[in-house]
Amino acid sequence: MSDAPSPDPAPDFAPGSAPDPAAIAANLAAVRARIATAARRAGRAPEDVALVAVCKTHPADAVRHALAAGQLRFAENRVQEAAAKFPPLRAAYPALCLHLIGGLQTNKARDAVRLADVIETLDRPRLADAIADAAAREGRLPTLLVQVNIGDEAQKSGIPRAAADAFITACRHRFGAALAGLMCIPPAAADPAPYFAALAAFAARHGLGVLSMGMSADFEAAIAHGATHVRIGSAIFGARPHPAAAGTH
Ligand SMILES: *Cc1c(COP(=O)(O)O)cnc(C)c1O
Numbered sequence: 001m002s003d004a005p006s007p008d009p010a011p012d013f014a015p016g017s018a019p020d021p022a023a024i025a026a027n028l029a030a031v032r033a034r035i036a037t038a039a040r041r042a043g044r045a046p047e048d049v050a051l052v053a054v055c056k057t058h059p060a061d062a063v064r065h066a067l068a069a070g071q072l073r074f075a076e077n078r079v080q081e082a083a084a085k086f087p088p089l090r091a092a093y094p095a096l097c098l099h100l101i102g103g104l105q106t107n108k109a110r111d112a113v114r115l116a117d118v119i120e121t122l123d124r125p126r127l128a129d130a131i132a133d134a135a136a137r138e139g140r141l142p143t144l145l146v147q148v149n150i151g152d153e154a155q156k157s158g159i160p161r162a163a164a165d166a167f168i169t170a171c172r173h174r175f176g177a178a179l180a181g182l183m184c185i186p187p188a189a190a191d192p193a194p195y196f197a198a199l200a201a202f203a204a205r206h207g208l209g210v211l212s213m214g215m216s217a218d219f220e221a222a223i224a225h226g227a228t229h230v231r232i233g234s235a236i237f238g239a240r241p242h243p244a245a246a247g248t249h
Contacts, residue, residue: 181210
């Protein structure tokens with residue numbers, strides 16, 4: 001559900017076919033150019049907007065092609081898939097940075113803390129407890145973003161808007177500087193701009209610097225509203241091989 005359909009006819013290869021290195025490199029270059037244009041249009045520096053390449057459901061070879069094209073920051077939405085795909089890639093590319101962007105069950109918190117550099121989906125007190133506990137056991141605390149259910153949609157993850165200020169404050173006290181910012185997925189089929197503006201207002205109120213918002217279909221609008229991280233999948237890797245399995249949370 002939160003896996004908003006992208007109207008962009010981006011795929012350069014058929015779902016399920018072997019990932020094409022030239023297509024992935026060309027898509028990455030095109031997306032980077034669009035990010036730079038959107039940043040400049042907003043009076044921002046292109047390097048202030050980080051591209052997070054969302055590779056969920058795509059094979060490790062697709063990630064390898066992106067790495068070869070200079071992309072180091074990736075995102076998965078499932079812990080198990082990240083665990084299967086990323087350890088060998090990280091061994092080959094120590095500078096690789098992995099974000100987790102899917103709804104996180106408390107019983108996966110320990111694996112998430114072990115695997116991820118950034119967990120974008122901290123959205124409830126029990127998960128904060130589980131992450132704190134896992135961090136103590138693992139001796140490692142990833143960067144954390146609070147996911148706000150910015151459209152207050154029943155089917156979506158994220159802390160409800162009315163509870164967000166108190167939760168962000170509590171996470172700030174608990175995790176200190178590791179709590180770096182906020183993430184949202186606006187309602188599908190609505191103008192995302194007011195939702196991006198609302199998330200930016202939450203971040204400004206709490207003095208948080210990281211704003212993860214914007215996907216293939218709407219990242220330019222997100223950048224206009226201050227996104228520091230855009231999460232882009234299909235515009236880079238093409239249509240997901242198994243759409244039914246992609247990211248309902
Ligand atoms: C899948 C996903 C994306 C990427 O979506 P695209 O439309 O393919 O760019 C971004 N954010 C989240 C949370 C996702 O689950």
